[in-house]
Amino acid sequence: MRAVIQKTFGGPEVLEVVEVEKPALLSGEVLVRVHASAINPVDVAVRSGAFPLLGQPPFGVGWDISGVVEATGPGARYEIGEEVYGMPFFPRAANAYAEYIAAPSRQLARKPKSINHVEAAALPLAALTAWQGLVDKAGVQEGDRVLIHRAAGGVGHLAVQIAKARGAYVIALASAGKHDFVKSLGADEVIDYRTTDFTQVVKDVDIVFDSVADGARSLSVLKPGATLVTILEHVNPELEATVKASGRRFAGVSVEPDYAGLEAIAELVDAGKLRPVIAATLPLEEAGKAHELVAAGDTVGKVVLTVD
Structure with a gap:
């Protein structure tokens, strides 16, 4: 699968798309085929080394995802084919700029039905x-x-x-x-x-x-x-x-994964009371450019990577 990693701290140019193995599933986890992943300011700070949350590279940044369950581990709370969204593992590495991610099912929630994957990915963190x-x-x-x-x-x-x-x-x-x-x-x-x-x-x-x-x-x-x-x-x-x-x-507040919170947020979205605003969408290969947009600090709403 394709995934974005960095081998050193630095500017947006350190983000590169590489081929890696799909993650293996543990009990209670689901394998999600990622359709979109959003960029947050914390991603930029971690990438640059200003906020060394994940220790020393190499690693993949990013947490926000929306996608479809492709496989399930024993005891997982979703079925294959369900649409889910979330920000798994934060503040540990999730490697979310990727085609697939394995995550504990209780760190995800069902995607709001009234919006698409790009909009859903903009929400979690x-x-x-x-x-x-x-x-x-x-x-x-x-x-x-x-x-x-x-x-x-x-x-x-x-x-x-x-x-x-x-x-x-x-x-x-x-x-x-x-x-x-x-x-x-x-x-x-x-x-x-x-x-x-x-x-x-x-x-x-x-x-x-x-x-x-x-x-x-x-x-x-x-x-x-x-x-x-x-x-x-x-x-x-x-x-x-x-x-x-x-x-x-x-x-x-130090945000943490929370499926109950995500479910409440999805209810607000589907009730027409909450809408994420998308400033820009870019393909996975332009993760560096997406970081530049977020780092500029003047976007209205969220910047999202499409992974399809």
Whole structure:
């Protein structure tokens, strides 16, 4: 099968397509014929060596997949031919930029029926990050005031929709050129963070969803007892101590595989309450170019590799 690996840290050019053996199945695992795999910022950081999560190369980066079950190990929870999606093994290597992947069946869920594989592959890591932060950690509910940083980004645009689906009032931070897009997702207020200091115009917030490591400043807009969700400063003892000393809750999120969360996300998609936005699709052989697009940091939505 074809798979993308890297033999050294470096720029996008270190990603290369090679021929490798199909993975062998263990008990409880399924072999998935991958149709699409999405790129996330963590993929770029791991590839470059900025975030040496997987140790030293060689390895394959990538986690998000959508595809079809082609074989099953003993005890697996899916049947051959079922469409599934997920982000198996994170934060360990999954080698997801490949034609096939073997993964524990309980780290996958059935693909939303109303979208295709490209759209489904765009969801797992980003949507689970938003779900685990907003729902599992913060318990977002109807009437909550939620401030979302980088609301047009891969995680942010899904966080806006998840918060709205739970009945929250969403205040979104995004650059001026992306305001119409963020409003189309359901945001109630959109603030241009480049020209406006949000701490001067926002107050009485129940939940801040911070994806830009701006937790210290975000603290000032939270009500007493409210929750700061942070996905970049989840291991920051100083920030955690500051948040708790102020009478607020600290919720650090390091996303993990979660079939129950994926099932809930699929329900929202099929109910028309959540839609992934695709910025670009490229073939497996252009994984390097896909990394360049994500690294630029100005895409709206997700970049996805097609593996067919």
